[in-house]
Amino acid sequence: MTRMNNELRVIIVGAGIGGLTAAACLLGKGYRVRVHEQASALGEVGAGIQTSANAVKVLYALGLRDELEKVAVRPKAFEFRRFDTAELMHRIPLGEQHEQANGAPYYHLHRADLHDLLARKVHALDPDCITLNARAEGFEESASGVTLKLADGSRVQGDVLIGADGIKSAIRAQLLGEAPVSYTGDVAWRAVIPVARLPAGIMERVSTVWCGPKKHAVMYYLRAGELMNFVGLVEHGQPETESWTQKRPWEELKQDYQGWHADIQTVIDAIDRDSCYRYALNNRPPVDNWSTPRVTLLGDSAHPTLPYMASGAVMAIEDAAVLARCLETDAVHEALQRYQRNRLERTARIVNESTASRGLYRIEDEDEMRRTFQEKNLTRARSEWLYTYDPLAVPLV
Numbered sequence: 001m002t003r004m005n006n007e008l009r010v011i012i013v014g015a016g017i018g019g020l021t022a023a024a025c026l027l028g029k030g031y032r033v034r035v036h037e038q039a040s041a042l043g044e045v046g047a048g049i050q051t052s053a054n055a056v057k058v059l060y061a062l063g064l065r066d067e068l069e070k071v072a073v074r075p076k077a078f079e080f081r082r083f084d085t086a087e088l089m090h091r092i093p094l095g096e097q098h099e100q101a102n103g104a105p106y107y108h109l110h111r112a113d114l115h116d117l118l119a120r121k122v123h124a125l126d127p128d129c130i131t132l133n134a135r136a137e138g139f140e141e142s143a144s145g146v147t148l149k150l151a152d153g154s155r156v157q158g159d160v161l162i163g164a165d166g167i168k169s170a171i172r173a174q175l176l177g178e179a180p181v182s183y184t185g186d187v188a189w190r191a192v193i194p195v196a197r198l199p200a201g202i203m204e205r206v207s208t209v210w211c212g213p214k215k216h217a218v219m220y221y222l223r224a225g226e227l228m229n230f231v232g233l234v235e236h237g238q239p240e241t242e243s244w245t246q247k248r249p250w251e252e253l254k255q256d257y258q259g260w261h262a263d264i265q266t267v268i269d270a271i272d273r274d275s276c277y278r279y280a281l282n283n284r285p286p287v288d289n290w291s292t293p294r295v296t297l298l299g300d301s302a303h304p305t306l307p308y309m310a311s312g313a314v315m316a317i318e319d320a321a322v323l324a325r326c327l328e329t330d331a332v333h334e335a336l337q338r339y340q341r342n343r344l345e346r347t348a349r350i351v352n353e354s355t356a357s358r359g360l361y362r363i364e365d366e367d368e369m370r371r372t373f374q375e376k377n378l379t380r381a382r383s384e385w386l387y388t389y390d391p392l393a394v395p396l397v
């Protein structure tokens with residue numbers, strides 16, 4: 001079907017990485033897009049984000065290559081090290097090998113840098129696209145259109161509505177009801193440290209996954225090597241607020257990693273005392289439908305994904321590219337069905353494998369762990385299905 005794209009009015013709820021990527025992809029194809037974001041200012045938290053080739057292809061197609069190169073770090077490998085001796089237990093090459101095998105580089109980015117690049121792209125394509133202070137409460141849908149209901153009482157009319165409003169999505173709640181949530185048993189610490197505070201050469205340009213009993217930690221460089229990202233994933237009995245902005249005392253972080261390698265102590269010691277954040281990780285199982293004839297979900301609202309494979313935002317970026325392709329070729333209802341059909345299996349796999357990967361980085365039975373690393377051959381396994389995928393070219397069924 002051919003249509004004048006600018007006739008279709010697209011409403012997006014949420015200006016996170018998923019919503020902004022969708023807006024940029026759709027504006028680029030000539031649609032009239034309006035993004036409604038609850039926050040009073042655009043931005044992202046201070047933390048790192050790993051983006052593999054399958055997502056970077058989309059960012060490149062949006063014309064962001066040069067800007068990304070200025071702020072990204074290209075890691076040489078994932079290195080899995082023992083928590084106390086730093087012995088190298090397993091290595092997944094990234095760098096040139098990842099780029100050659102999968103068609104684009106693997107990047108480490110500061111979330112705020114990626115978000116800012118996407119927001120500037122959207123703004124350049126349409127300065128009026130994003131409305132802030134606009135909290136969505138729900139929607140009404142009819143055969144001829146969809147109406148977004150905002151908390152201030154105003155209404156926005158459109159032809160299609162995309163809920164990109166994250167794990168606590170109001171659009172999902174109306175569409176699917178409240179999702180069952182189960183606590184994983186893990187909390188995630190996050191902190192960002194200026195590299196100037198660390199001894200020179202403390203870590204190569206890699207992503208180090210420190211594996212230990214009942215916890216692991218991940219460290220990698222951000223912002224062209226100026227910053228170090230620290231994520232600590234720790235078994236913790238008491239579920240707490242699921243919020244990116246929940247601070248906890250630095251002393252608790254220090255305690256969690258007591259007895260771990262000196263390099264980890266050096267990094268933790270360099271963290272600002274009032275900048276330690278801790279987040280409860282909850283599991284939400286995949287669903288088999290997230291669309292109505294005129295409303296769909298994208299990113300974490302559709303398939304909330306635990307961070308153990310660093311692919312939640314990557315899936316949101318893929319979703320955006322595939323949805324834009326579907327809307328271009330089909331009428332709205334068929335387009336949303338086709339989008340969902342092409343995304344359900346892949347995103348469910350990432351949700352399930354991410355959940356299962358939690359234990360991969362924990363030393364319970366060390367011989368078993370070493371065997372798993374060898375047998376699973378993570379380099380090949382992930383490359384085969386995860387990284388080679390091209391959301392811009394994959395045949396759509």
Ligand SMILES: Cc1cc2nc3c(=O)[nH]c(=O)nc-3n(C[C@H](O)[C@H](O)[C@H](O)COP(=O)(O)OP(=O)(O)OC[C@H]3O[C@@H](n4cnc5c(N)ncnc54)[C@H](O)[C@@H]3O)c2cc1C
Nearest residue numbers: 014016017018038050136165166299300310311312313314
């Ligand atoms: C510790 C940790 C590390 C991670 N690391 C990685 C990684 O390395 N790589 C990776 O790919 N993924 C990673 N992820 C996952 C990634 O953060 C998420 O998958 C990603 O942010 C999802 O993007 P999104 O746009 O769907 O949702 P969000 O980023 O949550 O954005 C949702 C937006 O919607 C807005 N909003 C919410 N409700 C409303 C409303 N009612 N009305 C209007 N606006 C609303 C919010 O303010 C927000 O701006 C990690 C996650 C965690 C917890």
